[in-house]
Every structure is written in C-alpha cells, then in structure tokens.
Amino acid sequence: MVSRIIALVIKEFLALLKDPKSRFVIIGPPVIQLLVFGYAATFDLTNVPFAIYNESPSEEARQLVARFRGSANFNDVATITHDEQIAPLVDSKRVLLVVHIGPRFSRDLRSRAGAAVQIILDGRDSNTAMLAMGYVQKIVNGFNVQWAGENDKPEPPARLVMRSWFNPNLLSRWFIIPGIVGLLTLVVTMLVTALSVAREREQGTFDQLLVTPYRPWEVLIGKAVPGFVIGMVEATLISVVAVFWFQVPLLGSLPALYTGLFLFLLSAIGVGLMISSLSVTQQQGLLGAFMFLVPAIILSGFATPILNMPPLVQKLTLINPMRYFMVIVRGVFLEGTPFHLLIGQFWPLAVIGIVTLSIAAWLFRRRMY
Amino acid sequence: MRLRGLIRKEFLQAFRDPSSLGIAFVLPVVLLLLFGYGVSLDAENVPVALVVEKPTPDTASLCGAFEHSRYFEPVYLHGMHAALQALSAHRIQAIVHLREDFSRRLFSPGSAAIQLIVNGVDANTARIVEGYVEGVYGNWLEDYAVDKGRPLNIPASIEQRVWFNSNLRSRNFLVPGLVAVIMTLIGALLTALLMAREWERGTMEALMVTPVTIREILIGKIVPYFILGMGGMALSVIMAVWQFDVPLRGSIWVLLLGTSLFLLTALGMGLLISTTARNQFVAGQLAIITTFLPAFILSGFIFDIGSMPPVIRAITYLIPARYFVAILQTVFLAGDVWPIIAPNSLALMIMATVFIGLTRLKTRKRLD
Numbered sequence: 001m002v003s004r005i006i007a008l009v010i011k012e013f014l015a016l017l018k019d020p021k022s023r024f025v026i027i028g029p030p031v032i033q034l035l036v037f038g039y040a041a042t043f044d045l046t047n048v049p050f051a052i053y054n055e056s057p058s059e060e061a062r063q064l065v066a067r068f069r070g071s072a073n074f075n076d077v078a079t080i081t082h083d084e085q086i087a088p089l090v091d092s093k094r095v096l097l098v099v100h101i102g103p104r105f106s107r108d109l110r111s112r113a114g115a116a117v118q119i120i121l122d123g124r125d126s127n128t129a130m131l132a133m134g135y136v137q138k139i140v141n142g143f144n145v146q147w148a149g150e151n152d153k154p155e156p157p158a159r160l161v162m163r164s165w166f167n168p169n170l171l172s173r174w175f176i177i178p179g180i181v182g183l184l185t186l187v188v189t190m191l192v193t194a195l196s197v198a199r200e201r202e203q204g205t206f207d208q209l210l211v212t213p214y215r216p217w218e219v220l221i222g223k224a225v226p227g228f229v230i231g232m233v234e235a236t237l238i239s240v241v242a243v244f245w246f247q248v249p250l251l252g253s254l255p256a257l258y259t260g261l262f263l264f265l266l267s268a269i270g271v272g273l274m275i276s277s278l279s280v281t282q283q284q285g286l287l288g289a290f291m292f293l294v295p296a297i298i299l300s301g302f303a304t305p306i307l308n309m310p311p312l313v314q315k316l317t318l319i320n321p322m323r324y325f326m327v328i329v330r331g332v333f334l335e336g337t338p339f340h341l342l343i344g345q346f347w348p349l350a351v352i353g354i355v356t357l358s359i360a361a362w363l364f365r366r367r368m369y
Numbered sequence: 370m371r372l373r374g375l376i377r378k379e380f381l382q383a384f385r386d387p388s389s390l391g392i393a394f395v396l397p398v399v400l401l402l403l404f405g406y407g408v409s410l411d412a413e414n415v416p417v418a419l420v421v422e423k424p425t426p427d428t429a430s431l432c433g434a435f436e437h438s439r440y441f442e443p444v445y446l447h448g449m450h451a452a453l454q455a456l457s458a459h460r461i462q463a464i465v466h467l468r469e470d471f472s473r474r475l476f477s478p479g480s481a482a483i484q485l486i487v488n489g490v491d492a493n494t495a496r497i498v499e500g501y502v503e504g505v506y507g508n509w510l511e512d513y514a515v516d517k518g519r520p521l522n523i524p525a526s527i528e529q530r531v532w533f534n535s536n537l538r539s540r541n542f543l544v545p546g547l548v549a550v551i552m553t554l555i556g557a558l559l560t561a562l563l564m565a566r567e568w569e570r571g572t573m574e575a576l577m578v579t580p581v582t583i584r585e586i587l588i589g590k591i592v593p594y595f596i597l598g599m600g601g602m603a604l605s606v607i608m609a610v611w612q613f614d615v616p617l618r619g620s621i622w623v624l625l626l627g628t629s630l631f632l633l634t635a636l637g638m639g640l641l642i643s644t645t646a647r648n649q650f651v652a653g654q655l656a657i658i659t660t661f662l663p664a665f666i667l668s669g670f671i672f673d674i675g676s677m678p679p680v681i682r683a684i685t686y687l688i689p690a691r692y693f694v695a696i697l698q699t700v701f702l703a704g705d706v707w708p709i710i711a712p713n714s715l716a717l718m719i720m721a722t723v724f725i726g727l728t729r730l731k732t733r734k735r736l737d
Contacts, residue, residue, distance in 0.1 A: 021646060025654035033658065037666050039681045043493040047675045064525070090532060092708035093695070096675075109524045116528040123534030124698045125542050128673045131493075133529060134500050140527055147524045156521060157514065158431075158471075158481040160506050162499055165456065167489030175492050187657060195650050279388075283562050286653040287388040290558065291396065294661070295403055303671055304408045305494050307415075307462075313407040327459075334490050335457065
C-alpha cells in the first residue's frame with residue numbers, strides 16, 4: 001500500500017516538474033520576488049522630496065533650513081521664492097512637502113507665542129504624509145532644544161526617553177521580510193495544490209484515478225505531498241536569504257519555526273485542495289485560489305495591523321491560517337518566542353488543516369461531473 | 370461579421386463559467402468592503418501599560434492625559450517585570466515608565482525622565498505609537514507648566530496644512546490604490562488563461578483552420594474582457610464614492626481615459642503571458658507573480674516608491690499598476706492635474722502597444 005502511495009506521489013511530482021517552464025515558475029520567481037520585495041516593502045522614508053520657502057533672512061532660519069537639508073530622510077529638490085510656486089510643485093508630485101518659514105521668524109522665536117513653521121503636505125498618500133510629518137517634528141524639536149540651550153531658556157520640566165524592543169532601530173524591513181516568508185510560501189503552495197485536481201478534472205484523468213483501487217485519502221496524500229515538499233523547500237530557501245542576505249535576526253529555535261511551518265503548510269494545502277476539488281476547470285481553480293489568497297494576505301497583518309481592524313473583521317481573521325503563521329514567524333525571528341508560547345498559534349492551524357483536508361477528501365468522491 | 374462571431378463565442382465562454390463573472394463583479398465588491406472597512410494604518414485604542422513607581426499628583430496628571438487620549442487604552446501594572454512580560458505576550462504595545470524620583474526631578478536640572486518602551490516588531494505601528502505618545506506628552510507638558518505658573522516657551526512650532534486629504538484619512542488613498550489592484554486582477558488574470566486554454570484543449574487548431582486572421586482572434590479576445598473590466602471599474606468607482614465617501618475631484622472622462630488605457634495594458638499583458646506559456650498552470654503562476662504581488666507591493670499603493678533603492682525604483686517603471694495608481698490617486702483626490710495624468714497615460718499607452726504588439730508577433734498560425 002505504501003508503494004502505491006509512493007507511485008502516486010512520483011506521478012504528481014512528474015506532472016509538476018517535467019515541463020521546464022513549470023519547473024521554473026515554481027522555483028525561480030519566489031527567490032527573485034523576495035529580493036525585490038525585500039528592498040521595496042519598507043515604511044522607512046529615505047528620499048522625501050521637499051522644497052524650502054524661506055522668507056526670513058535670519059541666521060536662525062538658515063540653521064533650521066540646514067537641519068532639513070542635512071537630514072537623511074529628506075531630499076531638497078526646489079527652492080521657492082513666491083507663493084504661486086507652491087501649488088504647481090505639490091500638484092505635480094514633484095515635492096511631498098513644502099517648508100515655509102515666514103519673514104518674522106526670528107522675531108517670533110523670541111516672542112511669548114513662539115514662531116510657526118508652516119508645513120504644506122501632499123495628503124494623497126496619507127501614510128507617507130504622516131510618516132514625513134514625524135520626521136519634520138523631530139527636526140523642529142532638535143532645533144528647539146539647540147536654540148533654547150544657546151539662548152539660556154529654561155528646559156522643559158520633563159523629557160521623553162524612547163526605546164524600542166526587539167527592533168531597536170525600528171527597521172520596517174525586519175518586520176516585512178519574515179512576513180514575506182509566509183506570503184510567498186502561501187502563494188506557491190496554494191498554486192501547486194489549487195490546480196492539481198482541477199487540471200485532472202479538466203483533462204478527464206481524474207475519473208481514471210477514481211476507478212483505480214486508491215482510496216480517497218490515498219489520493220489526498222498523493223496530491224498533498226508535492227505541495228508540502230515544495231512549500232518546505234521554498235520556505236527554507238527564503239528564510240536562508242532573509243537571514244544571510246537581509247541580515248534579519250533569527251533569535252528563536254528552528255523546531256518552533258518548523259512546527260509552525262508544518263502546520264501552516266497543512267492548512268494551506270487543505271484549503272488549496274478544497275478549492276481544487278470544487279472546481280471543474282483550471283480557471284475556476286486559479287480564480288478560487290485568488291479569491292482566497294487576496295483576503296488571506298490582506299487580513300493577515302502582513303502590511304497593516306489586525307488590531308486596527310474593526311471588531312467584526314478581527315473575528316473574521318480567526319479563520320485565516322496566514323494570520324497565525326505571521327505571529328509565529330515574526331515571533332521566532334525577532335522576539336525569540338519559545339515553543340510553549342506559540343501553542344496558542346499552533347492548534348488553530350492544526351484544526352484548519354484537518355477540517356479542510358477532510359472536506360477535500362470528501363469532495364473528491366462527491367463532486368463528479 | 371466573422372469578428373462578431375468570435376466576440377460572441379468569447380462572451381458565451383466567459384458568461385458560462387461563473388468564475389469569470391465572479392472575478393469581474395464579486396471580487397471588486399468583496400475586496401473593497403474588506404479593504405475599506407478592514408484595513409487601516411491609523412492605530413486607535415493602543416493598549417499601553419503605565420508603570421508608576423511612586424504615585425503623586427504629578428504622575429496622576431500625566432496618567433490622566435493618557436486616559437483621556439482616544440489613541441490609548443491604558444492599564445496600570447505594578448513593576449517593570451509584569452509590564453515586560455505583558456509586552457512579550459503582545460497584551461500591550463508599549464510601556465510608559467515613571468520612576469520613583471519622577472516628581473522630585475521635575476523642574477530640577479536634568480529634568481524628569483518619562484521612559485517609553487515600545488514593541489518594535491511592527492516598526493510602522495511602533496513609530497505611529499511613538500508619535501501619539503509625543504503628542505500626549507507635549508500637550509500635558511504645556512498644561513502642566515501653565516498650572517505650575519511657569520508657562521513653557523516653545524521657540525518654534527509646526528503649523529501643518531495637508532492638501533487634498535485634510536484629515537489624513539488612510540481610506541482616501543487606500544481605496545483608489547485598491548481599485549488599481551482589482552483592475553489588474555480583472556484584466557490580466559482572466560486573459561492569462563485564454564490562449565493557454567485554447568492551446569491546451571486543442572481548440573486553437575480548430576481556430577487555425579478557419580479563415581479568421583490572428584488580428585481577429587486577438588480583437589475577439591480583447592473586446593469581451595474589456596467590457597467586463599469596464600463593468601468592474603464602474604462598480605468599484607460607484608462603491609468608492611457612495612460607500613466610502615472618497616471624493617472624486619477630477620472628471621469622469623479623465624477617469625475613463627486612464628481606465629481604458631490601463632485595461633488595454635493589463636489585457637495585453639495577460640494575453641502575452643497566455644501565448645508565451647501555452648499551458649494553464651504556467652500561465653496562472655506567471656499571472657499571479659507578475660500582476661497581483663507587484664501591483665500590491667511595487668505600485669506605490671502602500672509602500673512609498675521614492676524610498677526604494679534605485680534598482681528597485683527602476684523596476685517599478687515596468688509595473689503598469691504604478692502609473693494607474695498615480696492617475697487614480699490624483700483624479701480622485703486632487704483633480705485633473707495634467708502634469709501627472711499626461712505622462713502616466715502616455716506610459717500606459719506605450720505599454721499597451723508593446724504588450725499587444727508582442728502578443729501579435731508571438732501568435733502565429735502555426736503548430737510549433
């Protein structure tokens with residue numbers, strides 16, 4: 001019986017890998033994508049184009065301008081001398097923000113109310129705008145401290161000391177790359193499995209498989225193993241690149257990571273095979289995989305935190321296997337979360353896997369036309 | 370006449386498979402609802418622990434400031450040990466720590482320290498939380514100093530004016546960006562399988578023995594899916610404007626122009642994939658790899674293109690969604706700004722020509 005299953009597994013592998021084009025799309029793109037996305041997916045702004053509109057000839061204004069020009073986050077692309085020049089620059093997206101220093105800046109600095117630095121922001125991309133505003137705030141704070149010190153003004157009674165744990169420099173790359181490990185693993189596994197039954201249905205070979213002495217669960221194993229092996233290899237490859245190329249710390253233990261990966265693949269394959277056995281054509285399989293993949297990625301906490309979602313949507317994420325794997329992979333990579341603290345993430349994955357795999361096996365037999 | 374027959378055939382094929390209609394009309398609605406309501410980069414009710422070693426009226430007034438902020442949901446914990454455990458277990462996002470000498474050191478040289486520890490795993494959220502804490506701290510500091518009769522003198526303060534999206538609502542920029550992702554899916558994913566399917570099922574040979582020309586076959590494939598895509602777009606725009614209150618400041622004609630150009634590009638891309646692959650599995654893989662993920666990550670829809678390294682920035686010029694996102698964000702939020710619309714439309718026009726032209730060259734009436 002075991003040799004029967006092995007024969008089936010070999011057949012599935014051949015179906016996937018015998019065509020050079022199909023071999024390439026399984027192995028090549030995920031690695032290329034990790035490299036591209038690893039560099040692209042960042043919330044750290046390094047090159048915000050801005051313009052200075054300085055109407056004050058004072059030394060203080062020059063100091064403030066120098067702080068903006070010297071910042072690694074900003075890139076000075078234009079100097080403005082008239083009000084009318086602002087709108088065209090912002091409208092055409094040549095600058096994201098304009099720093100406007102009024103003519104009475106240095107006099108106002110010494111007044112009770114203080115001076116105002118006007119910042120005009122392009123709000124079309126509100127996240128970038130908000131992040132840029134944070135950098136502006138830091139620059140102006142730095143200027144204030146220096147100016148107060150030089151002019152013998154009293155310092156504020158309390159100060160804020162900030163530290164961040166697990167990611168001391170707040171590199172968003174550390175957050176995104178472990179997420180990409182989960183993302184690409186899910187995409188590849190889903191595609192390998194979601195089309196596997198649908199392809200045989202479309203070509204009519206699935207009926208032949210059903211009249212052989214194979215039991216449904218044996219067919220299930222035969223279909224699941226290639227996805228499983230490819231997913232494992234892919235995830236390992238991507239993790240190696242994450243650690244050795246992108247220098248993301250891997251603080252936790254490999255057993256914890258691989259237990260998570262094992263259960264995650266189980267649930268991904270379950271969903272993939274379920275979709276596949278529901279579809280009659282490969283188009284339906286592919287579109288079904290998409291209908292699952294897109295919400296699964298969006299509602300996993302990959303790019304935007306689950307905590308920001310409304311309560312109803314947060315409940316909905318509980319059936320999303322990617323959600324649990326995101327916690328596992330980020331925990332193991334960045335926080336060194338030990339095995340026992342991850343059990344709360346492991347069991348939902350196991351439940352999703354068992355339920356979807358059982359439904360898939362059941363559908364093999366029931367859905368025939 | 371021949372062309373009409375072909376178009377009719379494609380329409381029938383699209384309408385008889387419920388999944389085609391699903392992706393054109395159900396996917397936009399589901400995704401826009403999920404994104405519009407579900408996805409937000411604005412953190413609210415951040416759980417934060419307040420650790421006060423020695424409660425005094427001063428610490429009470431600072432803690433009160435956190436309690437009154439709509440951004441925070443503070444809990445009081447005893448001792449840093451408990452707080453750090455809660456931080457590791459993700460029960461809280463940040464710790465505000467006031468040492469026992471806090472009150473004594475206020476107004477003394479060196480000033481009192483308010484220690485903030487955030488969980489930095491999600492760097493973006495961590496930064497936003499830091500910003501909120503800074504805001505609470507700044508307001509408290511001003512009020513507190515006035516109370517004590519020593520008003521603060523803040524030399525320079527920021528006066529911010531946000532154009533096009535004055536409340537910085539993240540939905541206003543996410544929804545137009547999402548429309549671009551959805552249109553990429555509708556355009557490229559459906560067509561990616563078209564030619565491959567004909568090859569795989571052997572019906573391509575049947576088409577070849579008829580007198581129809583390659584041009585007619587391609588037009589026959591493009592027209593029905595163009596109409597389907599336009600339908601999906603109309604649905605998305607209606608939802609964006611009436612369901613999500615995203616302003617549409619530009620004209621509908623510019624929107625129509627941009628969408629037509631983008632759809633042609635996406636359809637061309639899908640057909641090119643399809644003719645090159647001739648195999649539905651490979652075509653499907655390629656479609657996902659070259660459409661959805663780049664449209665999501667490299668289009669400037671969530672991640673800022675300007676901050677990517679130069680090599681990656683160069684790659685984004687090859688992603689059609691990049692141009693469409695720029696057009697959509699501008700037409701929705703800013704209006705008909707031609708310096709943005711003209712170059713991006715031109716880029717799409719070139720890409721559409723290249724993709725459809727390449728497909729035309731690659732499709733031959735030959736069986737090899």
